[in-house]
Amino acid sequence: MATTEEIADTIASFALFADLNSPQLQSVAHQFEEAWFPESERILRQGLTGSGFYVIVDGTCSIRIDGEERAQLGRGDYFGEVSILLGEPPVADVVALTPVRCIVLAGPKVEAFLTSNPRVGFRMLQAQARRLRNANRWRS
């Protein structure tokens, strides 16, 4: 359990929200909803439309494609944004490996959220660039 004030304090330390001031963090905490998932529950479902953007507050998740684990995510990591940005269903399941506490923003709210918080959009772009660079390194 956490109040929006506690959520605002917690996410202040996440790289994604590092550029936000205190009222902006509170606004983020109000716009996102908290969600809690028991161990082994699916949070994101491969191939299903209409999913959200998730930021992990506590716990560890597994990214699985056709049941095979591709990566793990932990506190401060996020997922679901790629399918929302592309308007396509997720290409992977995300499954809770431990009890997981997240904050969630509904898919249709993501574009307005990112355009009104451009520094969050920039941080997200940075993370995507890093992933792309690592993928290119791996290929070469």
Add this chain to the structure above:
Amino acid sequence: MAELTERPHPPGDYPVVVVGSGPGGLQVSYFLSRAGIGHAVISADPSPGGMFRRWPFFQRLLSWTKPYAAADRSSRDFERWDWNSLLADEPPLRGLQAEFLDGSSDFPARPEMEANLAAFAERASIAVRYGCRWAATRREDGPDGGRFVLETTDGEYRARVVVIAVGVAEPYSPPTPGIELTSHYADTREAETYAGKRLFIIGKQNSGFELASGLLQWARRITLASPSPAKTSVETHSLVGVRARYVQPFEDSALGGGVDILAAAIESISRLDGSLRVALRRSDNGMPVTVDADEVIAATGFTCPLLDLPALGVATFGQSRLPAQTAFWESATVPGIYFAGTITQGSSGLKKHGIPSYSGAVHGHRNNSRILVRHIAERHFGIPPDRPALAERDVLGYLLGEATRAPELWHQKAYLARVVSTSDADGIRDEGILPLTHVLDSDGPDSIAMTVEADGAGSIYPVVYTRAGGRVEEHALEAHPLLDFETSAHRDQLASILGRVLPAYRGRAV
């Protein structure tokens, strides 16, 4: 005559104990009795109705009942047009709210809703031990497994299965400096006592706008503030946001009519020369703002009065401290503790396109109660659910009829599904209405699940989930301007989907 005045369900051992006598507790007790499962219902209140004994303060409910809708009041179809009556298998017990409307609105007044619930409790003979307050909970190991012990003001109740239906009704105020200078929504007084006052309302959800609407003619000035911008249900195409009934303060604000609606974080409240000063910081640019007011009201929501259940291991989340729940509304962390009523919004389902289940409202959670009892009956009492056989040729028409009319699918979009299974051993079976996440995440025979869904942009359409050989696929059917999903185009589209699971439909492509 002693029997008539005797209070039912004295402390003792019961198969199931239900806590609460609001719509959730009454509905679950009704279905437990129908299933023949012995249970006690206890409630701290003196009479049935739960939150509707007190709220909403002003005007009327947010949920309609349309007495002249295109369905007989005693039919299942009428449930789609009646958000307020509890469900019953017997036609005379259905659609009771329609009886208690005075004709001035399709939104019942609070006393009309209370009368509807009291009539259901009486006519369905739901026995509640009123004035019996649940006070503490512990677990006890016995020779036949674990049991829960509920300590109450009347004594101890023991049961293997407990259903908590106590609502989300404990006032919550955030830990803002100076919050002790505010009063909570729950303590709102008669409207005329606010005459001529400058009111500052913390919170921009329905409760905040309900107060603002009710006090427009009394207050000198009204300010509403919270960190995020407010949206209306008309904008979100769902029940998310401020309901259209409370939209007048928006218009007054837009026209400069003495209402201000701010997106700002509330930093502190302090006393200043006989009035209160609220210090805010704007969400858009971080600039400070101060507002002076005669009264500050915290319309900041409610939490679940779960008492010591968290100490027993019940995980909770969010500002409302809702218990985390399985698809069948069981505590995700303490098996045997189930929830009914508005608390079932803690089993949030998929929230596709950001649209939540409507379990927070009667028209949503009353359906959950029926499924919950079916689940408890099967799992804890070995009572198998009805799974009537279906002829293969009837499946298509049956599912399109459900998508067009089924109140469960319309009130719990992308949350409850009509499920049909097929296997060599059992043939084709109607599995009933089940939670969608259960259908998606459990193993089982090949099946088809029909839901009604909305995309949050204005479209409502049926969605079919097929499970064939363990693989689940989602297929959206076309939307229709008049919400008729029984057209020949829908028949063709569904036939081609059913072909993945049912051989008779193969080759009937679009």
